[in-house]
Amino acid sequence: MTTTRTRPGRSGGRAARVALRSAPLAEDVRPVRPGMSGGQYKPLSDADVAKIHGSALDALEQIGLSQAPPSGVEILTKAGAILGDDGRIRFPRALVEDMLYKAARNITLHGREEKYDLDLSGSKVHFGTAGAAVHVVDLETNTYRDSTAQDLHDAARITHVLDNLHFFQRAMVARDVLDPLELDLNTIYAACAGTTKHIGTSFVGPTHVPPSIEMLHRIAGGEDAWRARPFMSNSNCFVVPPMKFAEESCEVMEACIRAGMPVLLLSAGQAGATAPAPIALAIVQAVAECLAGVVYVNAMAPGHPAIFGTWPFVSDLRTGAMSGGSAEQALLTAGCSQMHKFYNLPGGAAAGISDSKLPDMQAGWEQGITNVLAGLSGLNMVYEAAGMHASLLGFCLESLVLGDDILGQVMRTVRGIDVTEDNTSIEAMKAVCLGGPGHYLGSDQTLALMQTEYIYPTLGNRMSPKEWNEADRPQLLDQAIKRKNEILANEKIKFDPAFDAAMRADYNIFFK
Incomplete structure (x- = not known):
């Protein structure tokens, strides 16, 4: 008698599996999500961290910072800083330690919708945009053109729908x-x-803060609502490296603090130019400058929400040009992240910048390497993580879309490997190997984990060469252009039409 051995069928078939992958998941079972904890990568030893901290305190005590505005001199000297005959303000160690004790920790940056709130405790990682690019990279013509208010609005709309970009800081200048x-x-x-995600912005000068805050009050629904949940932070370059205060920016910072706006204390020296060439000493200078900011903020308003924004960049020492996509940049960012953890302060730094002029292979490796190290280091706020080209001079909307795929893969590495009783049990191996089909395709365990353990690219192509040919050989950049245009066609303004009309009647708004 002949028997026919039938192959066990897969549960539901291909269509069912595709539908399963497409179905939205609850936030707590998604394979990646905002605020996953990093910290696995530590380029600095504990002794290294202590040495950098000690050198930063030495720099503040012996060198100090010059060019504080009169208001800043008053705030800092009343707290215990010392104004020297040379005009430099120096910071005794005890003062720095006292203000570190008062500094806000475990802060939340709010979105206009609560689901977009960012918890900056511990090593929780969030990716977003930032910068002040003056050009847009137009992929449909492969040209650079001046960026506009419409481009800025479009970047916000695209960011709003991308899962792996968790906040929107102004990315270009209108x-x-x-x-x-x-x-x-x-x-x-x-x-x-x-977008209703958290937003970051800058101000040209201190006199612009009050009318801007008035606009934010209207958007929030009143001053009380704004102060309860400030959904915008001020990206503030309060220092001009090396070791000088930026007078107008300090005055902007003071105005923002009085208005209840969180601040990013941003020190952006360039190693080999406005910061020392050794990577460790570049971190020392950035830490010293940001510690001066911590003293400034907490002398004025103890516990005001502030992000420790060490953003040292890198020079190509052959030319002096910025090299934002370099391995040295990745190490600088990760090392700064370790210093944030040492102080237990919410921290931010830059990653994801490409020196390439277009979203090509160079852009991919530069964005991937720097974002991976930032994420694995547990950096709370990773700024400029997608879209930035030409060493911050150009912003590309298609690259923003592509960056979402990169950041999804980065966040999967941040999540790491889940080792539990269930997923180390050999029962699934027994079922397959001892009388089973000899493979795990279609097994209950595989199907159960395909959405919660694995992440899939939106645009990244995993077809076989045969499938790719049959699909008319789709090109990645063409798909990015298509995806960008689809988003912009569907994403509407995030305000009630009557409110939007009233705002446009009162303000000269430049985008549609």
Whole structure:
């Protein structure tokens, strides 16, 4: 008698598996999500961290910072800083330690919707945009052109729908808005009209803060609502490296603190140019400058939410040009992240910048390497993580879309390997190997984990060469252009039409 051995069928078939992958998951079972904890990668030993901390305190005590505004001199000297005959303000160690004790920890950066709140405790990682690019990389013509308010709004709309970009900080300058105050107001409104995620912005000068805060009060629904959940932070370059305060930016910072706006204390020296060439000493200078910011903020308003923004960049020492996509940049960012953890302060730094002019292979490796090290180091806020080209001079909307795929893979490495009783049990191996089909395709365990253990690219192509040919050989950049256009066709302004009309009646808004 002949028997026919039938192959066990897969549960549901291909269509069912595709439908399963497409179905939305609850937030707590997604394979990656905002605020996953990193910290696995530590380029500095404990002794290294202590040495950098000690050198930073020495720099503050012996060198100090120059060019504080009169208001800053008053705030800092009243707290115990010392104004020297040379005009430099020096910081005794005891003062720095006292202000570190008062500094806010475990802060939350709010979105306009609570689901987009960012918990900056511990080593929780969040990726977002940032920068002040003056050009847009137009992939449909392969040219650079001046960035506009519409481009900024479009970038916010795209960021809003991308799962792995968790906040939107102004990524480019609206060069079609010539009046400086209108520029700041259009930047705020373009971002808020595009996304309800947390937003970061800068101000041209201190006199622009009050009218900008007035706009934010209207968007929030009143001053009390704004102060309860400030959904925008001020990216503040309060220092001009090496070791100088930026007077107007300090005055902006003071105005933002009074208005209840969180601040990013941003030190952006360039190793080999405005920061020392040794990677360790570049970190020392950035830490010293940001510690001065911690003293400044907490002398004025103890416990005000502030992000420790060590952003040292890298020079190509052959030319002096910035090299944002280098391995040295990745190490600088990860080392700074370790210093944030040493102080137990919420921290941010830059990664994901490409020196390439277009989203090509160079851009891919530069964005991938720097973002992976930032994520694995447990950096709370990874700025400029997607979209940035030409060493911060150009921003590309298609690259923003592609960056979402990169950041999804990065966050999967941040999550790491789950080792539990269930997923180390050999029962699944027994079922397959001892009388089973000899493979794990279609097994209950495989199907159960395909969404929660694995992440799949939106645009990344995993077809076989045969499938790729049959699909008319799709090209990645063409798919990115298509995806960008689909998002922009569907994403509407994030305000009620009547509110939007009223705002446009009161302000000169430059985007549609």
